Amino acid sequence: MQLSRETLLPKLAAHVLEHGLGGASLRPLAKAAGTSDRMLIYHFGNKETLITELLGYIAELYSGALDAALGSDRAATRQECLARILAEGSKPEMQAFLVLWWDIVAGATRGVPGYHDAAQAMMTRQLVWLEGQMPADDPDPAGGARYLMTMIEGALMLSAVGHGDTAQQGLLASGLAAS
Amino acid sequence: MQLSRETLLPKLAAHVLEHGLGGASLRPLAKAAGTSDRMLIYHFGNKETLITELLGYIAELYSGALDAALGSDRAATRQECLARILAEGSKPEMQAFLVLWWDIVAGATRGVPGYHDAAQAMMTRQLVWLEGQMPADDPDPAGGARYLMTMIEGALMLSAVGHGDTAQQGLLASGLAAS
DNA sequence: AAGGCTATGTAGCGCCCGCTACAAGAGGAA
DNA sequence: TTCCTCTTGTAGCGGGCGCTACATAGCCTT
Numbered sequence: 387m388q389l390s391r392e393t394l395l396p397k398l399a400a401h402v403l404e405h406g407l408g409g410a411s412l413r414p415l416a417k418a419a420g421t422s423d424r425m426l427i428y429h430f431g432n433k434e435t436l437i438t439e440l441l442g443y444i445a446e447l448y449s450g451a452l453d454a455a456l457g458s459d460r461a462a463t464r465q466e467c468l469a470r471i472l473a474e475g476s477k478p479e480m481q482a483f484l485v486l487w488w489d490i491v492a493g494a495t496r497g498v499p500g501y502h503d504a505a506q507a508m509m510t511r512q513l514v515w516l517e518g519q520m521p522a523d524d525p526d527p528a529g530g531a532r533y534l535m536t537m538i539e540g541a542l543m544l545s546a547v548g549h550g551d552t553a554q555q556g557l558l559a560s561g562l563a564a565s
Numbered sequence: 566m567q568l569s570r571e572t573l574l575p576k577l578a579a580h581v582l583e584h585g586l587g588g589a590s591l592r593p594l595a596k597a598a599g600t601s602d603r604m605l606i607y608h609f610g611n612k613e614t615l616i617t618e619l620l621g622y623i624a625e626l627y628s629g630a631l632d633a634a635l636g637s638d639r640a641a642t643r644q645e646c647l648a649r650i651l652a653e654g655s656k657p658e659m660q661a662f663l664v665l666w667w668d669i670v671a672g673a674t675r676g677v678p679g680y681h682d683a684a685q686a687m688m689t690r691q692l693v694w695l696e697g698q699m700p701a702d703d704p705d706p707a708g709g710a711r712y713l714m715t716m717i718e719g720a721l722m723l724s725a726v727g728h729g730d731t732a733q734q735g736l737l738a739s740g741l742a743a744s
Numbered sequence: 745a746a747g748g749c750t751a752t753g754t755a756g757c758g759c760c761c762g763c764t765a766c767a768a769g770a771g772g773a774a
Numbered sequence: 775t776t777c778c779t780c781t782t783g784t785a786g787c788g789g790g791c792g793c794t795a796c797a798t799a800g801c802c803t804t
Contacts, residue, residue, distance in 0.1 A: 388781080389781085389782090406675055408587070408671070408675065411760075411761060411762080412761080412762065412763085413760080413761085413762095421782090422782085422783075422784095423761095423762080423763085424763090424764090424782075424783075424784085425781085425782070425783090427762080427763060427764085428781075428782080432762080432763080433761095433762065433763090484674075485674055485675065488667065488670045488671035488673075488674045488675075489671045489675075490726075491667045491670070491671070491722060491725055491726060492587070492667035492668045492670070492671040494667075494725060494726050494727075495663075495664055495667045495725045496585055496587070496664065496667075496668075502726065502727060505725075505726035505727070506726050506727040506728065509723065509726055509727075509728045509731070510728070513728075513731060526738055528734070529734055529735070529737060529738030530738055532731050532732070532734040532735035532738055533735040533736075533738040533739045534735075535719070535723070535731060535735055536716055536719035536720055536723060536731070536732050536735035536736065536739070537715055537716060537719055537735075537739075538719065539718075539719040539722045539723055540714070540715035540716055540717065540718040540719025540720070540721075540722070541715055541719070542719075542722075543670060543718045543719070543721075543722055544688065544714070544715060544718055546670055546673060546674045546684075547669075547670060547673050547681065547684035547685050547688055548673075548681060548684070548685040548688075549685065549688045549689070549692075552688070552692060552711050552714060552715070553711070553715050555707070555708055555711040556708070556711035556712040556713075556714055556715035556716075557712075557715065558708060559705055559708030559709055559711055559712040560712045560715070560716075560739075567751075568751080568752090590790075590791060590792080591791080591792065591793085592790080592791080592792095600752090601752085601753075601754095602791095602792080602793085603752075603753075603754085603793090603794090604751085604752065604753090606792080606793060606794085607751075607752080608751095611792080611793080612791095612792065612793090
């Protein structure tokens, strides 16, 4: 069967979603895609562009997952809106993205090519999704969505390093969550 | 001159603060410390415990930097408190910690030994520092500090991936920052 | 002085890395 | 048929990795 970027990317994405980006080297990636490192280089040119295209593909996967989760009804309050997105993020199919996410943020900070753009695209998409969920009668939907966004990402990071309780108490004190 | 963990750690820390944890392999680390990979293994046993001890040392460095920044006077308002810690984080001597931070978070999420504990310790320390900065008349200093903490970390992450403006607008909408 | 323990240098092991050289099969174009 | 291009397999290169074997120089004890 003919190989191509398009047929390879889904299998490569599945592999990094399971095993992370850090240790993603050509031979394991190739094995996961049912081919050889030789062919990965042939189809992508080199590893750097492979990773760049892979991150772009994963960003699209993430968009698709958010689209699939997009209920057509808005939330009634900011509290409900926050509760919804937190529930969305705790779904198992989103967990893989979460684990990968910090690899991407670290890469973006260090300036590794492709990481920053993919991360920005994923956050932009999440912001759009969040704005669509904001209550219809919210006095400031744009600002409110960005406010929720900042709290959510903060809570996410604190949870990642064992300060989930800190984040929870922060949400409570903000009035965005109820005990 | 006699080498030891204690004399080596500062030089190793300086190296990873400059070059990151990702590509920190024994030979470059040894060169930065003026010795050989052979001696790093001799003094630390293996790379894993070296990294664990190094992260612990860096967490102490971070604590020390916060202590040095700790003015004895509290802020007058939450807004001022937030402005202070944001100013603190933008100091050049803190930038190196910030770049390293996402490596640590990614490692903590992936379960690499030592990363989680170091990250948690650094966040705990920052929370303590923040509580000490809260206004004396604040109705809920503990909750407020955790609230600020969540917003700060969220803003930090968004800024890391090119969404600094999103975070800024989020801070404005929260009422914690003034335009 | 003799022996042992600690600290260090030199060399190299086996392994994985990204990548490449080279040959060959497949299929279309002349 | 005869080429020629696209795709793939096999093998391997140079280099970095964590780590180890071995020798040795210096010091401390007896």
